[in-house]
Amino acid sequence: MCTDKEILQTIDANPPQGQRLLLAVYQQRVQSVIASVVGNIKDVEDLTQEALITVLSTIDSYKPSRGTLATWIYTIAYRKAVSFVRQQRPVILSFDDTDTAVPSISDEQLVDELSTGREERIQALEQALELLPAHDRLLITLYYYQDCSLAEIASIIGATANAVSHRLRRIREKLYTLLTINA
Numbered sequence: 001m002c003t004d005k006e007i008l009q010t011i012d013a014n015p016p017q018g019q020r021l022l023l024a025v026y027q028q029r030v031q032s033v034i035a036s037v038v039g040n041i042k043d044v045e046d047l048t049q050e051a052l053i054t055v056l057s058t059i060d061s062y063k064p065s066r067g068t069l070a071t072w073i074y075t076i077a078y079r080k081a082v083s084f085v086r087q088q089r090p091v092i093l094s095f096d097d098t099d100t101a102v103p104s105i106s107d108e109q110l111v112d113e114l115s116t117g118r119e120e121r122i123q124a125l126e127q128a129l130e131l132l133p134a135h136d137r138l139l140i141t142l143y144y145y146q147d148c149s150l151a152e153i154a155s156i157i158g159a160t161a162n163a164v165s166h167r168l169r170r171i172r173e174k175l176y177t178l179l180t181i182n183a
Contacts, residue, residue: 004069011059019056026070027052029146030077036141037081037134047084051077071152074142078156085134128178136171143168 002010002025011018031048038044055073062072129137135157142148142156143164150161150168157164 004064007069008059008062008064022056022059023052026055026073029070030055030073032141032145033074033077033138034081036138037078038084039134043084047080048077051080054080067152067155070146071148071155074146074148074152075156078138124179125175128175131178132171132174136167136174139164139168140171 002021007018007022007025009018010021027048030051031044034047034051035041035044038047051073054076058076062069066072129140132140138157139153142153143150148156150164153159153164154161159167
């Protein structure tokens with residue numbers, strides 16, 4: 001696995017090779033971020049290409065002092081996806097949780113229910129994730145699948161790390177509720 005520094009050094013020394021390296025490391029990740037916002041696979045593929053072209057054509061504007069390369073790339077991908085969704089149908093993505101009330105449960109209950117490795121539980125969790133709104137799936141994707149920190153996610157979506165933390169807890173509670181209802 002290449003570090004951000006190695007990728008950037010390779011781009012400086014040999015742009016075509018550096019671009020291939022960046023694509024090898026980030027293409028799947030970018031596609032995952034976009035897929036969590038946009039449902040149609042064809043649109044996901046098109047937006048992934050657009051986002052990666054933007055990344056490659058603006059790589060000189062990346063400033064390491066403002067965050068990791070991954071955060072910068074995910075921000076571009078996220079903004080492309082949100083812009084696309086807004087153009088398709090004018091929807092306001094809100095991070096306020098007004099859609100459903102969920103029972104208050106302890107962190108231990110959440111961990112026990114959501115971290116079990118049984119195959120049927122994993123399938124149920126994947127099905128429950130599909131029932132979540134796009135912005136909730138995005139947060140789960142960034143936090144659990146892309147290993148972004150709360151601060152990185154906050155930077156990507158334009159929120160505070162505290163707000164992201166609270167939102168992730170509410171999403172876990174929704175998942176817990178979905179899993180226990182369907183159990």
